[in-house]
Amino acid sequence: MFPMRTPFVIRFLSALPRAGWIAMGLFATLTLVIMPALHLFVPPESPFHVSAYVITLGGKILCYAIVAVAMDLIWGYAGILSLGHGLFFALGGYAFGMYLMRQIGRDGSYQSDLPDFMVFLDWKELPWYWTGSDSFLWAAFLVLALPGVVAFLFGWFAFRSRIKGVYFSIITQALTLAAMLLFFRNETGFGGNNGFTDFKRILGYDITAPETRATLFALSALALMLTLLLGRYLTTSKYGRVLAAIRDSESRVMFIGYNPLHYKLFIWTLSAMLCGIAGALYVPQVGIINPGEMSPANSIEIAIWVAVGGRGTLIGPVLGAGLVNLFKSYFTVAFPEYWLFFLGALFVAVTLWLPEGLVGLWRRLKTRRAA
Amino acid sequence: MTRFLISFLFCWLAVPAWAALDPSLVRQLTEEDSDRRIEAIQQLLVLPEAAPLLQAMADDGLMVGEDRVFIFTGETALDAATGEPIAPAPEAYESVMVNNRIRSALANALAAQKLSDTDAQVRLEAARELQSNAGLELVPALARALKTESDPTILDLLALAHAKASLESPDPEARLAAVTDLGARGSREARSLLLPLAEEAGEPDARVRAAATESLREIESRLAIGEFLGQIFSGLSLGSILLLAALGLAITYGVMGVINMAHGELLMVGAYTAFLVQTVFRTYLPEYLDWYVLAAIPTAFVAAALVGMVLERTVIRRLYGRPLETLLATWGLSLILIQAARVLFGAQNVEVANPTWMSGGVEVMAGLVLPWNRVFILGFSLFVLGLIWVLMQKTRLGLFVRAVTQNRPMAGCVGVPTGRVDTLAFGLGAGIAGLGGVALSQIANVGPDMGQGYIVDSFLVVVLGGVGQLAGAVWAALGLGVVTKFMEGWWGAVIAKIVVLVIVIAFIQKRPQGLFALKGRFVES
Numbered sequence: 001m002f003p004m005r006t007p008f009v010i011r012f013l014s015a016l017p018r019a020g021w022i023a024m025g026l027f028a029t030l031t032l033v034i035m036p037a038l039h040l041f042v043p044p045e046s047p048f049h050v051s052a053y054v055i056t057l058g059g060k061i062l063c064y065a066i067v068a069v070a071m072d073l074i075w076g077y078a079g080i081l082s083l084g085h086g087l088f089f090a091l092g093g094y095a096f097g098m099y100l101m102r103q104i105g106r107d108g109s110y111q112s113d114l115p116d117f118m119v120f121l122d123w124k125e126l127p128w129y130w131t132g133s134d135s136f137l138w139a140a141f142l143v144l145a146l147p148g149v150v151a152f153l154f155g156w157f158a159f160r161s162r163i164k165g166v167y168f169s170i171i172t173q174a175l176t177l178a179a180m181l182l183f184f185r186n187e188t189g190f191g192g193n194n195g196f197t198d199f200k201r202i203l204g205y206d207i208t209a210p211e212t213r214a215t216l217f218a219l220s221a222l223a224l225m226l227t228l229l230l231g232r233y234l235t236t237s238k239y240g241r242v243l244a245a246i247r248d249s250e251s252r253v254m255f256i257g258y259n260p261l262h263y264k265l266f267i268w269t270l271s272a273m274l275c276g277i278a279g280a281l282y283v284p285q286v287g288i289i290n291p292g293e294m295s296p297a298n299s300i301e302i303a304i305w306v307a308v309g310g311r312g313t314l315i316g317p318v319l320g321a322g323l324v325n326l327f328k329s330y331f332t333v334a335f336p337e338y339w340l341f342f343l344g345a346l347f348v349a350v351t352l353w354l355p356e357g358l359v360g361l362w363r364r365l366k367t368r369r370a371a
Numbered sequence: 372m373t374r375f376l377i378s379f380l381f382c383w384l385a386v387p388a389w390a391a392l393d394p395s396l397v398r399q400l401t402e403e404d405s406d407r408r409i410e411a412i413q414q415l416l417v418l419p420e421a422a423p424l425l426q427a428m429a430d431d432g433l434m435v436g437e438d439r440v441f442i443f444t445g446e447t448a449l450d451a452a453t454g455e456p457i458a459p460a461p462e463a464y465e466s467v468m469v470n471n472r473i474r475s476a477l478a479n480a481l482a483a484q485k486l487s488d489t490d491a492q493v494r495l496e497a498a499r500e501l502q503s504n505a506g507l508e509l510v511p512a513l514a515r516a517l518k519t520e521s522d523p524t525i526l527d528l529l530a531l532a533h534a535k536a537s538l539e540s541p542d543p544e545a546r547l548a549a550v551t552d553l554g555a556r557g558s559r560e561a562r563s564l565l566l567p568l569a570e571e572a573g574e575p576d577a578r579v580r581a582a583a584t585e586s587l588r589e590i591e592s593r594l595a596i597g598e599f600l601g602q603i604f605s606g607l608s609l610g611s612i613l614l615l616a617a618l619g620l621a622i623t624y625g626v627m628g629v630i631n632m633a634h635g636e637l638l639m640v641g642a643y644t645a646f647l648v649q650t651v652f653r654t655y656l657p658e659y660l661d662w663y664v665l666a667a668i669p670t671a672f673v674a675a676a677l678v679g680m681v682l683e684r685t686v687i688r689r690l691y692g693r694p695l696e697t698l699l700a701t702w703g704l705s706l707i708l709i710q711a712a713r714v715l716f717g718a719q720n721v722e723v724a725n726p727t728w729m730s731g732g733v734e735v736m737a738g739l740v741l742p743w744n745r746v747f748i749l750g751f752s753l754f755v756l757g758l759i760w761v762l763m764q765k766t767r768l769g770l771f772v773r774a775v776t777q778n779r780p781m782a783g784c785v786g787v788p789t790g791r792v793d794t795l796a797f798g799l800g801a802g803i804a805g806l807g808g809v810a811l812s813q814i815a816n817v818g819p820d821m822g823q824g825y826i827v828d829s830f831l832v833v834v835l836g837g838v839g840q841l842a843g844a845v846w847a848a849l850g851l852g853v854v855t856k857f858m859e860g861w862w863g864a865v866i867a868k869i870v871v872l873v874i875v876i877a878f879i880q881k882r883p884q885g886l887f888a889l890k891g892r893f894v895e896s
Binding site: 075079081083154157158161163165166167169170171173174175177178181182184185296300303304307337338340341343344345346347348350351352355 | 624628629630686689690693694695696697698699700702703704705706707709710711714826827830831834864865868869872875876877879
């Protein structure tokens with residue numbers, strides 16, 4: 001499609017059609033300017049004021065949307081259903097959570113240099129893997145590197161022996177289950193059951209201040225947009241086509257002379273790193289990270305966001321993550337008894353009647369009208 | 372010592388059962404001083420005819436009144452020494468106080484008395500009771516019982532009690548013999564008795580110390596073997612549960628190539644069926660309550676199979692050829708089933724009791740007790756396995772299931788009704804899960820999310836064993852169970868789980884098709 005000489009910037013820009021750029025611009029205006037401004041500068045009495053609850057919920061959903069896009073990159077475009085993406089999300093969250101824990105300083109309940117839970121366990125010094133956790137840059141590096149390395153190693157072994165389909169899915173589920181059990185232990189050094197919480201500051205700023213909230217919200221939106229652009233760029237490139245070919249018939253791709261291992265491994269690792277970023281943005285907004293994030297149920301819920309929105313599209317996962325989570329935050333308060341029934345029915349209904357999700361439904365309606 | 376000899380003599384002379392007891396000894400039982408009273412008990416314990424008296428004293432039925440000591444059973448008063456009725460019964464009397472020290476001396480004395488009972492079961496119980504608190508005073512009684520006892524189990528217990536009691540003996544020869552004897556038969560408890568004897572502070576005699584050290588080594592090696600076998604057993608027990616959970620999964624995965632994430636919930640259906648059957652028995656057939664498990668087995672099979680077939684007909688069938696979506700849909704079904712259980716039975720665990728014949732255990736060797744419920748489950752899973760083997764190898768349905776597993780289109784071409792086979796195979800797999808649920812209800816908690824923990828493990832079994840391979844599933848389940856239990860012993864449950872996962876992943880590197888790979892053209896679809 002593109003000759004080799006085309007400058008990268010132009011290739012990047014042309015990854016989106018004009019309508020796409022317009023939509024992106026509107027989204028950017030809304031999330032980077034309007035929402036933060038309404039939160040910060042409009043007085044709470046005003047009907048236009050955006051409350052802290054809305055900003056936090058919005059930020060949370062934006063983070064989920066990043067995870068959904070990351071999930072879609074491997075499931076929708078490479079045909080690999082991961083049931084362990086919650087692990088990478090949580091790893092990113094924990095990596096950044098370590099930094100946030102150190103930022104508490106001596107303001108914890110025990111007024112110690114060590115995080116409270118370590119004082120509680122009667123530890124005298126930080127374990128070796130906490131080295132450097134007081135540095136933001138190191139934390140930012142870990143947010144990318146930790147999920148990346150775990151995913152790379154796991155993926156390398158799994159893809160090399162050509163584990164695929166449901167085998168791969170279940171093994172990723174086992175992986176996140178094992179990690180959850182590991183993090184539940186106090187000896188692991190990540191706060192056990194309770195995980196990390198009671199954060200006070202981020203980069204020296206008060207973590208609950210409206211300005212910090214608005215910034216984190218805007219950063220999440222920015223991260224989501226960059227993820228979408230990256231996804232668009234990858235999926236429309238030659239790489240993306242090989243990936244889709246692997247999804248559709250792996251053995252044929254091998255016979256043509258490609259090695260699927262590298263293609264799958266790259267997108268797998270990238271997807272895990274994106275989840276790590278989402279996790280790192282999620283933790284300071286929600287204010288807690290615990291091993292529950294690694295539970296298999298959480299990971300499999302990510303898949304349903306993608307399925308509801310429509311996999312194999314980039315806008316679908318964003319829609320799905322948004323709708324399902326908005327609905328969830330309403331439903332679990334209004335009818336807590338029935339949420340699991342609804343969620344279960346959603347899993348069944350979407351797979352049975354909406355295999356291509358909402359985006360697929362929209363497309364079908366459009367073609368019907370055109371016909 | 373002379374007192375004992377005298378009482379021994381007395382005992383042999385007192386062959387007629389209702390010979391009178393020494394009245395002064397009986398009176399000594401009622402004295403103020405506990406030591407004197409205990410002395411009297413110890414002298415009485417070797418006399419078989421003292422049994423009713425001691426029993427009465429233990430039951431607070433020994434009375435003193437109007438200068439007589441008598442046993443009062445509510446209506447008649449019997450003279451404590453002669454056993455003859457006293458008429459009229461004394462008007463004023465009070466019961467002989469029994470404090471804790473005396474009570475335990477009485478319990479020992481009564482147990483020692485029972486050692487000469489004609490019923491072997493009574494003797495066995497008495498010997499068991501004497502294990503924990505036999506003291507020096509019981510040595511003669513135990514020695515006597517040792518001479519006459521013929522039952523090997525009781526003999527063993529008696530020898531153990533005798534050796535323990537003799538450890539307190541002032542005679543070094545007796546202690547030496549006891550220490551050696553303990554080395555030959557003792558277990559964990561004997562070890563703690565011997566530990567002080569192996570040190571200078573606890574034992575003055577050097578020979579006894581050496582013997583104690585030697586005995587300790589013997590006991591420890593025996594304990595290690597017991598522990599090893601115990602771990603193998605608990606591994607097999609875990610493996611048998613995994614097997615019941617995995618067999619059904621292996622069949623459905625083999626036939627349809629889909630993973631049923633609601634499989635764990637079919638276990639739950641089976642377990643709740645067991646609970647319901649138990650409730651029905653408790654309400655309507657309380658006299659047969661012990662046998663509710665036998666009724667629960669077929670009921671759970673049918674209930675789980677029905678649920679499974681409904682799921683297959685309504686959902687799974689429509690997703691044919693889309694295994695990943697089936698995974699998600701069945702996950703949704705499992706959420707619905709869990710929540711349904713929560714609404715119907717409450718979020719708390721329900722209580723499913725072991726029948727009496729399944730509680731307790733059998734002591735195979737020192738320090739190794741096999742609980743009956745686990746033995747039952749092991750046997751049960753082997754029985755189910757045998758049944759499935761017959762079904763798969765010897766029946767027409769089994770033939771069809773194997774054919775569809777190997778090559779669905781070809782099976783269809785030669786006239787196998789693949790659709791019906793799917794439903795039946797799914798029902799069969801679900802039914803086996805239901806059976807697993809009954810088994811699980813006997814050893815684990817029954818609650819709405821009890822099945823959640825089993826899907827990953829049982830899938831690992833299927834992966835390890837190879838798809839559609841019964842033999843593979845058996846080896847993989849039992850192997851995984853044993854390996855897990857051993858690693859749990861070394862490193863704890865969490866690390867064990869992680870290591871098992873790593874082992875499975877590493878294993879798939881070498882043998883992607885599992886332990887027992889299918890061979891031939893149908894391997895790669």
